[in-house]
Amino acid sequence: MFSTNLLRRKCCTSFSLLLGTIVVLGFSSSQFFVALASAGSKVEYIPGFQHEGPLPFELETGYVGVGKSEDVQLFYYFVKSESNPSIDPIVLWISGGPGCSSFFALAEELGPLTFDVPKNNLTLPTLSLNPYSWTKVASFIYLDLPVGTGFSYAKSFKNYTSNSIETSYHAAEFLRKWLADHFEYQSNSFYVGGDSFSGMTVPTVVQAISYGIEARLKPLVNLKGYLIGNGFTFRMDHLDYLLRSARGFGIIPDELYQSIEECGGGTAPDMNYGLICQFKVGIFLVLSDINFGQNFLETNCYLQEENGVSSEQSSVAKRFRGFAVRALDRYFVCNGPKVSSRWANDGSVQEALHVRKGTIEEWEQCREDLPYHKTVFDSRPYHAILSQKGYRSLIYNGDGDLYVPSLSAEAWTKAMKYPIIDDWRPWFINNQVVGYTRTFSNNMTYAKIKGSAHIAPTVTPLECLVMFKRWISYEKL
Structure with missing residues (x-):
């Protein structure tokens, strides 16, 4: 149970050791040479897409080898901006986990595709356009990171750590x-x-990219900033903000x-609670667990199954404060x-996506079971350094997250x-309050x-689309 893990997880970090590790890794000799990556492959049709003809957006997939002898092969999906890809910003998107494929972002979250509710468990799931x-x-590179995530793999080791x-x-x-x-995009921002665990990953990735820029590694990346949604940041084992939110x-x-x-x-997560206090915390955990941790308005999955809730009964296709919204179905x-x-493991799908057999x-x-070691437990030092370097950042949160x-x-x-x-x-959309915001001097x-x-x-x-569009265009929310 996630809430229980909050009590048990311990984390600490040495800022100086962290920076030393970054410098050593960032300026190893292998980082100074960039071999030309093999070209990606265009995807014009994907099985299950409910649209006649080729895809109405430009999709490319491929692998890029990194690390020693390019042993690690990272898989990506590149979707061109539907506006003006030659000048629009490009976002390298990394889903959380760690170990969650960024295909989730492409097809269930903020990308051009969205899964339809399946009619049965036998036929191939279908997809529609996400409005x-x-x-x-903006253009997006959805990256399966770290190695072992999605279609990314290591050539020499089955379980590369x-x-x-x-x-x-x-x-x-x-x-x-x-x-x-893709030299035509080298001048793009x-x-x-x-989001989620990428609250740890994104700042470290931005820091690594910035070190490459400072070392004049070619090609130079026109890095402008980063954005994180509901990101894990530090010491999520304490109950303080979780308690306040639950209340x-x-x-x-x-x-x-x-x-x-x-x-x-x-x-004080390491304190020895007495029996009475342990009992009270236990009541809190039970009451919290009834709700779905990602959205307190939802019932936890095991209770939905026990009560026989069907997808038709739990549909959230809705009209939200005066304007139509097509939200992901519950x-x-x-x-x-x-x-x-079921969709991604289909042979015809993998062939269409140019996945290596x-x-x-x-x-x-x-x-x-991702073979991955968490070695960063507090991303705030990274935010501080990146702020000093002048990079922009957007930190956003849905308010129903436990x-x-x-x-926090x-x-x-x-x-x-x-x-x-x-x-x-x-901040407003169509004269309706949709959230609250503040901006700091560190961008x-x-x-x-x-x-x-x-x-x-x-x-x-x-x-979220309006929020992203305004921020990426340097507009006030």
């Missing part, structure tokens, strides 16, 4: 090699984005909240990984102690999205 795709205003720092330099090398092969959502009564606070709350909250796996045993949306509460994101962004140049205010913008969740674009797609 709220972020590719309307990687870590946080090595992965960041794999991504930086990938981007330089991709740019060497580049950003790195991701604010009405999941627990005020007397339980106050009594747990008297026990020490979540500010069916996919519990069944999305099964649907996407025999490189993986089975595609999984999120690989749980995994990464928006209260509000607190750590403000605790960086940069002057506020645009203080807390609502960091924080945005809260009302009624949203852990993977915000799946629940509030229009709001």
Whole structure:
């Protein structure tokens, strides 16, 4: 249970050791030479797409070899901007996990495709166009990172073991090699984005790319900044913000909240709770677990199954505060990984995507047994360094998330102690309040999205598209 893991996980980091490791890895001799990456392959048709003729957007897939002897082969999906790809920004998107394929972002979150609710479990799942795709205003490279994720693999080892720092330099090398092969985009503005666990990954990747720029590694990346949605940032083992959010959502009564606070709350995760305090925390965990951690408005999957909730009964196709929204159907909250796996493991699909045969045993949306070591436990030092270098950042949060509460994101962004140049205010779409925002002097913008969740674009797609479009265009939210 996730809430239990919050109590158990311990994390610490030495900032000086972290920087030393980065410098050593970042300036190893292998980083100074960029071989030309093999060209990607255009994808004109994909099985199951509910549209006559070729894809109405430009999709390319391929592999780029990185690391020693290019042993690691990173798989990517590149979707050109539907506006003006020659000048529009390009976003390198890395889904969380770690071990979740960025195909999720392409086909279930913010990309041009969206899965339809399947009619049965026998036929190939189908896909339709996503009317709220972020590719309307920017090009996206959806990268399967780290190695072992999605279709990415290592040639010499079946279970290649990687870590946080090595992965960041794999991504930086990938981007330089991709740019060497796609020279027409070398002047485009580049950003790195991701959500969930990528709150740890994205800042380290941006840092690795920035070190390459400072070392004048060719081709130079026109790096402008990064964006993170509901990202894990630091010490998520404490209960403090989770408790406050649960009280604010009405999941627990005020007397339980106050009594747990008297026990020490979540500010001292290593303290030895007495039996009474343990009992109170246990009640809190049970009440929280009834709700789906990514969105407190949802019922946890095991309870939906026990109560026999069908996809028709739980559809969230809705009209949200006056404008039409096509949100991801609740069916996919519990069944999305099964649907996407059935599609991605089909032979005709892999052939269409130009997947190399025999490189993986089975595609999984999120690989749980990923051979990966977490070696970064606090990304705030990276944010501080990147701010000093002048990079822009957007930190956004759906306010219905129990995994990464928006209260936590509000607190750590403000605790960086940069002057506020645009203080807390609502932001609007069609004269409706859809969230709140503030901007700091270090080019960091924080945005809260009302009624949203852990993977915000799946629940509030229009709001998130407008937020991204305004920010990437240097407009105020």
